[in-house]
Amino acid sequence: MSRGTPFTTNRAGRRTAEPVRWGDQAAGMLFAAPYLAGVAIFLILPLGMAVYYSFCHYTMLQPPIWTGLQNYIGLLHDQSFRTALINTIVYAAASLPLTLVMSLGLAILLNCPIRGQAVYRTIIFLPSLVPLVAAGVIWGWLLNSDKGLVSYLLAPVLHTAGGLLAAAASWAGAGRDTVTALQRLAPPVWLADPHWAMPVIIFLGLWSIGQTVVIFLAGLQDIPHELYEAAELDGAGALQRLRHVTLPMLSPVIFFNLIMGIIGSWQVFDLPYVMTQGGPDKSTLFYSMYVFSAGMEQLRMGPACAMAMVQLFIILLLTALAFWSAKRWVHYT
Amino acid sequence: MSTKKKWLVHLALLLAAVFYVGPLLWMVDTSLKGEHQAMAMPPVWVPHPVRIHKTYYKVVHSPAFDLTLYARNTLIIAILAAAGSVLSSSLVAYSLAKIRWHGRGVLLSVMLASMMIPFPVLMIPLFCVFRNLGWIGTSLPLWAPAFFGVPFFIFLLRQFYLTIPRELSEAAFLDGCSHFGIWWRIMLPLTRPALAVVALFAFVASWNNFLGPLVYLTHQSTFTLSVALQFYQSRSGGTSYNLLMAASTLVILPIVVLFFLAQRTFVRGIATTGLK
Known part of the structure; x- marks a missing residue:
């Protein structure tokens, strides 16, 4: 062979550590050129600008003025920022485990050999393709406080349950206030109630988990059947099989969905923006919404960039934590 | 799998199905009613008569929503x-x-x-x-x-x-x-x-x-x-939900059609993303 190829292998079948050919270096960079340029223009440049602006007073109308740490110090005293940060943490803490459990549960159910399996799969997957704006509009109608279908269907259920509970309470000798409160049990006004808006947004996140379900389903289908048979022979019940076969075998997929969930929960925007605009009483003001309103609506680019930097730092920290913890519980086969 | 277990799985999945597809059905349902019927309490389940010309036609020709x-x-x-x-x-x-x-x-x-x-x-x-x-x-x-x-x-x-x-x-x-x-x-x-x-x-x-x-x-x-x-x-401003639902239906429809045309590609694609 007079001419070497870039793919030369030695006898053992491994690639030899032969020097990179000049032509390959050129071709490699040429093929990667779009992304090399993309990294420079759409990643490094904006990241650099965000770092710089986060130390500046900048409104886009005048050139930025260096103000040092002022934006970051300002965040410490910004009540709305604190609210947005806490709301986002609450959302993440509630929605991450809820999403993982619900999608894994649905995947397990959808993996059962029953009739209509394909139909169930389609139905559960479909909403994840619905634009979140449309999802917000539809659910806004369903949860409308006086004409909404949800309250209409829930009212008689709550009324009956409340009546029964009230009877039980008065029999047990509870105070009159408790009894009347139970008798008047009715659906809340959902998004108009500052105590209910956040739980509703968290719950509605479950409507769009179809893709997570499909990923789990693919993971479940990859678990060799012999493992379950062996576990069954050893006398393992359904729960033990879940605990000792399914979960460990699925741990890489769980980990993947966890990382996606961490990143996703810090960019919640569409649903609350459409449904509540952050209200009532800032109870659904999320981090990304506050960054958006500070930057795009009030043109306070400095604080907005400082918040973006804090956001990036938190995400990287949480992701690093997840990777660190993964050593203990993720089993790669 | 025993028959009893199968029924339990069916029951759980039916409940889930109501949660996942119910809102979409209600959206289409509302979009077929006139404004008065859409807002009626108790709700009207089956639109009568079907008001496509009053909703979809209106949405498509609305100056506020081109x-x-x-x-x-x-x-x-x-x-x-x-x-x-x-x-x-x-x-x-x-x-x-x-x-x-x-x-x-x-x-x-x-x-x-x-x-x-x-x-x-x-x-x-x-x-x-x-x-x-x-x-x-x-x-x-x-x-x-x-x-x-x-x-x-x-x-x-x-x-x-x-x-x-x-x-x-x-x-x-x-x-x-x-x-x-x-x-x-x-x-x-x-x-x-x-x-x-x-x-x-x-x-x-x-x-x-x-x-x-x-x-x-x-x-x-x-x-x-x-x-x-x-x-x-x-x-x-929260009124005329029938029009709003018609508009939502029109926004969602192309994606749903695309999904049914390319269902396999979708599912295979998502399945591979989680597995490296």
């Missing part, structure tokens, strides 16, 4: 984004998977790290970049970046290219085929299903994108469907 214009805007952006994603991501993926060159390891790491950065972190400084480029108010920020490669898609395609045996490209190389030839004549045809996944995902992501258009589009004539729908909702 559906054909927004649909065209959205379609153009989604097609360009899908085309750019397929073309550039596969080129870059080929470079990362099949060509040996100094720096490709670093580039791969940078790319994987960049996938951890969500859009809201960069949207403000990106706005400044686009403003300097003169792109604000045009649809360019929404599709042009796709032509520079999308990390997620590059990674997906790289994984596919890695599974293609080296002997194939080796043989082509010895026959005098250039890298471009190998990419064009071997890689692209062999990974057509993966390219379909990329095109489909890019299209749907672009169709459903809300925050991007909200930040970068300034004029109503350039709006995409999702921004227009939000705008329509905030303007109609």
Whole structure:
């Protein structure tokens, strides 16, 4: 062979550590050129600008003025920022485990050999393709406080349950206030109630988990059947099989969905923006919404960039934590 | 599986099905009623008579919601984004998977790290970049970046290219085929299903994108469907839900049709993303 190829292998079948050919270096960079340029223009440049602006007073109308740490110090005293940060943490803490459990549960159910399996799969997957704006509009109608279908269907259920509970309470000798409160049990006004808006947004996140379900389903289908048979022979019940076969075998997929969930929960925007605009009483003001309103609506680019930097730092920290913890519980086969 | 267990699974899945498909059915149901009937309490379950001309017709011809214009805007952006994603991501993926060159390891790491950065972190400084480029108010920020490669898609395609045996490209190389030839004549045809996944995902992501258009589009004539729908909702102020539901149906419909046409591609694509 007079001419070497870039793919030369030695006898053992491994690639030899032969020097990179000049032509390959050129071709490699040429093929990667779009992304090399993309990294420079759409990643490094904006990241650099965000770092710089986060130390500046900048409104886009005048050139930025260096103000040092002022934006970051300002965040410490910004009540709305604190609210947005806490709301986002609450959302993440509630929605991450809820999403993982619900999608894994649905995947397990959808993996059962029953009739209509394909139909169930389609139905559960479909909403994840619905634009979140449309999802917000539809659910806004369903949860409308006086004409909404949800309250209409829930009212008689709550009324009956409340009546029964009230009877039980008065029999047990509870105070009159408790009894009347139970008798008047009715659906809340959902998004108009500052105590209910956040739980509703968290719950509605479950409507769009179809893709997570499909990923789990693919993971479940990859678990060799012999493992379950062996576990069954050893006398393992359904729960033990879940605990000792399914979960460990699925741990890489769980980990993947966890990382996606961490990143996703810090960019919640569409649903609350459409449904509540952050209200009532800032109870659904999320981090990304506050960054958006500070930057795009009030043109306070400095604080907005400082918040973006804090956001990036938190995400990287949480992701690093997840990777660190993964050593203990993720089993790669 | 025992019969009793099967019934329990059915019951659980039926409950889930009500939660997942119920809202969509109610949306279509409401969109077929006249305004009075849509707001009736107790609710009217079956629309009578069906009022398509009062809802869909009205929405399509409403001056506040120029559906054909927004649909065209959205379609153009989604097609360009899908085309750019397929073309550039596969080129870059080929470079990362099949060509040996100094720096490709670093580039791969940078790319994987960049996938951890969500859009809201960069949207403000990106706005400044686009403003300097003169792109604000045009649809360019929404599709042009796709032509520079999308990390997620590059990674997906790289994984596919890695599974293609080296002997194939080796043989082509010895026959005098250039890298471009190998990419064009071997890689692209062999990974057509993966390219379909990329095109489909890019299209749907672009169709459903809300925050991007909200930040970068300034004029109503350039709006995409999702921004227009939000705008329509905030303007109609919570009244005429029948019209709002008709508009939502029209926004969702193309994606649903696409899903049923390409169901396998969707599911295969999502299934591979979680498995590396």
